[in-house]
Amino acid sequence: MQDDSSMPEPHALTAKEAGEAAIIGLWEWNVQSGALRIDQQWAAIAGYALKELAPMTMERWQQQLHPDDRERAVKSLEELAAGESALLELAMRVRHKCGCWINVLDRGKVLDYDSNGKPLSIAGSRQVLNTAKADSSLPMESSALELRTLIENIPGTIYRIDMSGTTTLFSSPPAFLKDSSAKQSATPLLETLSMIHPDDRQMVTETYSKLTSTPQSVKISYRVVTEQNAIRWIEDQKTSTFSDNGTFKSIDGILFDITDRVAAVEETRRLESQVRKSQRLETIGTLAGGIAHDFNNILTPILGYAEMGLGSMEEDDPMYEYFTEIMQAAERAQKLVSQILTFSRAQDGKPSAVPIQNIINEALKLLRPSLPSTISIEQHIDTNCRSVLADPSQIHQVIVNLCTNAFHAMEHSGGTLTISLKEIQPGEKQAASLPHLLESDYVRLTISDTGNGMDEATIERIFEPFFTTKSIEKGTGLGLSVVHGIVNGAGGQIFAESSQGKGSTFNVYLPVINANSAPETPQKPQVNRQKAKILFVDDEPAAVQMMIIMMQKLGYTIHAEKSPVEALERFRENPEQYDLVITDLTMPEMTGTQLAGELHKLLPSVPIILMTGYGKVVDNDIPLNHYGINRLLTKPVKLAQLASTVNEVLNENNLSKTQ
Structure with missing residues (x-):
């Protein structure tokens, strides 16, 4: 390359030189071999004979370019050669044989592509823009370059649609359109609606018709389907122009790729919706817990009076059967309330031996009434399966959640919900597929449906929090993530199997334990053998009246108060007279834990039993013994359970006094 500083002073072109420059020259570039072919006219534009430039190479072509234009020109040609663009339109300055600079316009396009869509050959033309002296200070050239730079830096694609419907792009197309533009080398203009999403084509067509009928400006958004079947969102701002006589001339517009913006908005909406659903779920849980508390308060006298009535008569009494039915109905209601508390997460549980x-x-029993008649249930339960060590309420939640998912999958089409339980001894093959399971026997709980199934992408994310394929009304995206956490917490594993059109199957593996839960045996209330005075506090009149009768039946002296404030005042008068305090948790004026704390300050040795219909103490962070509470009883409480608990607490307190 020659040193540009040694060039002679530029001068104006002669008439003969200008005549030669008016001719359009042609060139062709073999991208693979690098060979550059030019004709006599192309050489004459710069004042040369064809043989003077032979052989013409890309290096020599670059040497002819003005230093300020060289980088831009080379970059444009490299983009064309790489297939990143299909057209070349380049205004630049080249050195004439006389030493001056002339303004030329090079145009080019790709002629052939290889099997990979890469350009093989590129052909084009060159013509002189003007015959005046072209130095770096020419305002027209400078303005053109600045305008081109400005256009290329706009984060959009500028275009024009003429009266024939042909679209011309004035700046680089969006990245996802470059491949399509490059392959349409003969006509780089997107003249059809084939790329527009089928659901949006009518809107785009109607907008075009409106623009061609009256001068106006519009902004629309629509989807484009790429060659890779990906969806991209386009924002299209365009204005129609008309001639003085009212004839349509063109539509000028600019396209913006707003896919990322749309995705961000949708993600924000999705997160907001999930937060609202989570808050709604929390609200429903709180409401369910409150309803369960009220039901337990109602059940307390029903179960208590029925139990006392049943215990006061012989089995051959005609009323015995009636009281038995009342007891059984009350116990079923008690279990139902317990399930409601489980759903509201208001009932704490501890791991124990659970027969699944x-x-x-x-x-x-809970789910069957909600299932439509089009869904049948099949059970394959091995009743000899050993127990697992887990929280019973959480295992209940696992089963309900998985069955509910199966129900939703078959809600419209119907089908079969299959539940299987089997104890399995792991072999080598199973151990390899369950690497994180303990090396022991385990039970496999299988819940399957005959619904539409899931694809692999859905199965990959099925246990992620907030991921759901259900509608807003039916899915929170939390059910399976909670199930996954419960199963892992119990030392087990859960796997999902599915294929579209063939339903889904969830396999839950839990290690077994040798201990079995002992069957419950009815407890008989034991009459008190020791004298004790008890202070009972509850704001429910029915509960107060029933507790008075039950305590007297057990042989205790009881004083009952319906107000925790009045109970505290009475206790303050003579704390030593009471051997035990039993208080409800949820009361106006003061909670049971607050009352227990105040009583404990007055007499630290007094034992306290806390009763609740809510299922748990409100503040889980503070242990019960902080308030001086010895036991927690859940309403409704049976007479035998009450007698046993009171007797235990009194014996423990008497034992501590003697030590």
Whole structure:
């Protein structure tokens, strides 16, 4: 390359030189070999004979370019050669044989492509823009370059649609359109609606018709389907122009790729919706817990009086059967309330030996009334399966959640919900597929449906929090993530299997334990053998009256108060007279824990039993013994359970006094 500083002073072109420059020259570039072919006219534009430039190479072509234009020109040609654009339109300055600079316009397009869509050959033309001296200070050239730079820096694609419907792009197309534009080398203009999403084509067509009928400006958004079947969102701002006689001339517009913006808005809406659903779920849980509390308060006298009535008569009494039915109905209601508390997460549980087959029966009793007649239930339950160590309420939640998902999958088409339970001894093949499971026997709980199934992408994310394929009304996206957490917490694993059109199957593996839960045996209330005075506090009149009768029946002296404030005042008068305090948790004026704390300050040795219909103490962070509470009883409480608990607390307190 020659040193540009040694060039002679530029001068004006002669008439002969200008005549030669008026001719359009042609060139062709073999991209693979690098060979550059030019004709006599192309050489004459710069004042040369063809043989003077032979052989012409890309390096020599670059040497002819003005230093200020060289980088831009080379970059444009490289983009064309790489297939990133299909057209070349380049205004630049080249050195004439006389040493001056002339303004030329090079145009080019791709002629052939290889099997990979890469350009093989590029052809084009060159013509002189003007015959005046072309130095770096020419305002017209400078303005053109600045305008081109400005256009290329706009984050959109400027276009024009003429009266024939042909579209011309004045700036680089969006990235997802470059491949399509490059392959349409003969006509780089997108003249059809084929790329527009079928659901949006009518809107785009109607907008075009309006623009061609009257001068106006519009902004629309629509979807484009790329060659890779990806969806991209386009924002299209355009204005129609008309001639003085009212004839349509063109539509000038600019396209913006707003896919990322639309995705961000949709993600924000999705997150806001999930937060609202989570808050709604929390509100429903709180409401369910409150309703369960009220139901337990109602059940307390029903169950208590029925139990006392049943215990006061012989089995051959005609009323015995009636009281038995009342007891059974009250106990069923008690279990239902317990399930409501489980859903509201208002009932704490502790791991224990859980026979899953029993939990399955309880869960199906709850679910069966809500299933339509088009869905049948099949059970394959091995009743000899050993127990697992888990929280019974959480296992109940696992079964209900998985069955509910199966129900939703078959809600419209109907089908079969299958529940299986089997104890399995892991072999080598199973151990390999369950690497994180303990090396022991385990039970496999299988819940399957015959619904539409899921694709692989859905299965990959099925246990993610807030991921759901259900509608807003039916899915929170939390159910399966909670199930996954419960199963893992119990030392097990859960797997989902599905294929579209063939339903879904969830397999839950839980390690078994040798201990079995002992069957419950009815407890008989034991009459008190020791004298004790008890202070009872509850704001429910029915509960107060029933507790008075039950305590007297057990042989205790009881004083009852309906107000915690009045109970505190009475206790303050003579704390030593009471051997035990039993208080409800939820009361106006003061909660049971607050009352227990105040009583404990007056007499730290007094034992306290806290009763609640809510299922748990409100503040889980503070242990019960902080308030001086010895036991927690859940309403409704049976007479035998009450007698046993009171007797235990009194014996423990007497034992501590003697030590």
